[in-house]
Structures are given as C-alpha cells and as structure tokens.
C-alpha cells in the first residue's frame with residue numbers, strides 16, 4: 001500500500017469503477033431496450049479492459065483469527081445449555097442463584113456494567129453508588145446487584161414477560177438497606 005501514489009490510485013479508480021464492473025438492478029414496468037440504452041448513455045465508456053474475475057472459489061478452512069484493534073470494543077459470545085419449556089430444572093426454585101455456571105455469571109457482569117454505563121434502567125447508577133458505599137467495595141456491590149439482575153431475568157423468563165425494571169431497582173434498594 002505504501003508504494004501507491006495518488007495519481008495511480010486515481011487512475012485505478014477511473015479504469016476500474018466503470019459500467020463494465022457494475023450491476024444495475026431495475027424493477028418495475030419498463031422497456032428493457034430503452035433501459036439498456038439509457039444506462040449506456042448515463043455512463044462513460046470504459047477505458048480499461050474488464051477485470052478478469054476469479055473462476056474458482058477461494059479455499060476455506062476453519063481457523064481462529066485474533067486481531068488487536070486500537071479501539072475500545074468488545075464482542076463476547078457466550079453459550080450455555082438451553083432448557084426446554086418443560087424441563088424441571090427450569091422451574092427449580094431460585095435457580096438464578098446458581099453460581100455453577102461461570103458463563104452465565106460472566107455475561108451478567110457484562111450486562112450489569114453496560115446498564116451502569118448508560119444508566120439503564122434509569123436510576124440504576126445512583127442506586128448502585130449507594131450499594132458501593134454500603135459495602136465499601138465495588139466488587140461486592142457488583143455481586144449484590146448481580147443477584148438482583150439474575151432474579152429479574154429469571155422471573156421474566158419464567159413468566160414470559162419483559163424484565164421488571166422497577167422490581168429490579170427495588171431489589172437494589174433492599175440490598176442497600178434503603
């Protein structure tokens with residue numbers, strides 16, 4: 001890339017970005033001959049020869065690519081075993097306190113940090129601050145809040161309803177002793 005000069009790039013652009021390399025999709029009621037003619041008149045004639053297209057598909061093999069980026073960005077995909085609607089484990093009392101699933105625990109942490117950073121549901125950031133001062137430890141406060149979040153999500157899933165934001169906030173208040 002460093003070897004390219006602006007003039008070369010411009011020439012390349014003019015030679016390659018021309019009608020021979022475009023696909024025009026048209027829909028509706030029109031006369032195909034008229035449309036073809038209109039397109040031919042709208043674009044200048046190509047200068048360079050058409051690009052030779054690859055005839056064979058590139059060979060693909062599964063691999064893991066890690067690319068460090070200079071931006072704050074996190075995509076984390078977590079999976080855990082799914083339970084069918086009639087699985088008894090799904091309705092086990094208070095199974096949301098089950099800390100045996102580190103993936104669930106981790107994803108709750110991520111969700112909570114996101115909620116705190118955008119104060120969603122509104123008021124959560126303030127209530128969390130009260131929790132932090134109550135426990136004098138951000139990490140302990142996080143785990144207290146995680147219990148509330150897990151309970152909220154568990155109830156929503158059990159009842160098939162959207163998460164109850166006010167119950168969530170009340171839970172935080174209770175744990176902060178306010």
Ligand SMILES: [Zn+2]
Nearest residue numbers: 105106109143
């Ligand atoms: Zn944790």
